[in-house]
Amino acid sequence: MRIYNSPPNWPTPPPGWQPPAGWQPNPAWGPAPTGHQFWLDVPDAPHNPQEQGKALTTTAFVLAAIGLVLFWIPVLNILALLLGLAAAVMGVIALVNGKKNGRPLTGLAIAATAIGAVALLGAVVTVAAYSSGSRATAVAKDATPTGSPEASASPATSSVPSKAPSPSAAAPDPEPGSASQPHPLGTSAVVGKEYRAAVTGVKFNATDEVIANNMFNDPPKGQYVLVDIAVTYAGTEEGTPWIDLSPTFVGTDARQYDASSCGASLTSSVMQVPTLEQGGSANYQVCMDVPVGAVEGGKIFIQERLSFNSKSRTYWGLK
Template structure:
């Protein structure tokens, strides 16, 4: 079945292009222009012309569409310029903060040395900040000036506080020195008095030893000494041979051996050791005293052989002394407690 190529009624008649003519030329010159606002005939479909594309390329030799140029200008418009940044003021703020801290520390003695150092740093930072502000490189001129002022006050306050603190310490030191000197003078005076009293007591003791006292006991008579009843039974003023025979290891005396025969009875409630509790001393005629600690020899009946005594315990033993031969004549013998702090003694007349 063949289809008819007859156009619908009212449609424009299409004519093939003539030889040597392009279809575009045919459409430009042969196609009748539609009348504007023309009412289409009955049965015809109204046709609409599509809007011209702004991107449609103009024919060769014709200028570009102004719509494309306008689009290019809107598409590639340059961005607006950035606003200039405000110069920073960090160094000025640092000078301000350091100045405040330095001013707070300036009133604390010793620690205000840190305030002086911090004040110097704040002044330097403030001066540098002011110079930068003048060149327009930074801001915060007010912070910088305030920091310099605070730092200056901190430095001055620290110096004044150290001067006052040093003056106070100096005055306190002088007061303490005066008190110490006064106390030292009092102590020295008391020591001198005590030494004088001690010398007087020693002189009295020597005098008493050199000349037998009126209450000196005869040999063999007992006397009470602390927790002991003590009796000196005999005195050998020249016991060199006896001591030499007592022990082969006894060395010769420095002066002359004096040997005492002792009897004791312990009356205390605890325990007693005569070799430790009692001290025998010979007061020579030369004004010196010789006790049993100066004799290192072993006696025939040594006190070291005496056991510890309890209440009622008795013992007989010997004690040696090393006394110059010239000092034995006219001397006096006495006994006292080893750890006694009083002048309690019992005397025996040697001759």
């Protein structure tokens, strides 16, 4: 295997970085030392069946443990059934491979196989039990009469006229911070259960700034949008914004672009924000790679990363 070897007087690239096609070094770095080897031959890592067996056994044990926890929970017991099956199969494979290699991992592999089998059996039993209970409830509801015989026999004799909806009833006003009424830039608002946040600034075309920040930042497919965010942790434990919060740009093309679309190194990256205690605040930047025609008139929302409820989003307008 060949790897790139940067000259000692040039900036050190990230581990594993390889020059893309057509890449040229910055003339300001100066020439490389005479005789410098830009490519080094490194032998491939030797095949280690023992390490592979450990990885397989550990994975089987983790899946089995998760299946054992989930098999009694409705809906999730279906996932537990699949996890238990996968763990049992992987445990058996680990036992067979270990025996072939002369180093059987009997302890953990047997435990993973046994726990996976228990999770599988438990999931099958609970799925069957919950399904039977649901069918019994449905049958009972179907057998329940919906009214007296007199009422069902003469529905047309009711003297109470149906009330037509009022034509003057107006739709409720949208809530501030919703998609239809986003907050202005700089407005602090509640996000989820543990944060207050504000989008304090947006640079629509930050492509040159982002690329100039780090020589290894790649050009965008569209254009980089740079967003300034201020957060305050209001929870009772501790918060890590880059794990807890997910900023997303909503383009005028009706598509969403989160920070993973950028992947560039920033001066004030969210990754540099430390863990926050209650009342702790931080300011950072995120960038998104957005098509040029979808930037103007877009919106940004922030929500908890593990939230799947669109109503938990808080929006800011960018006009």
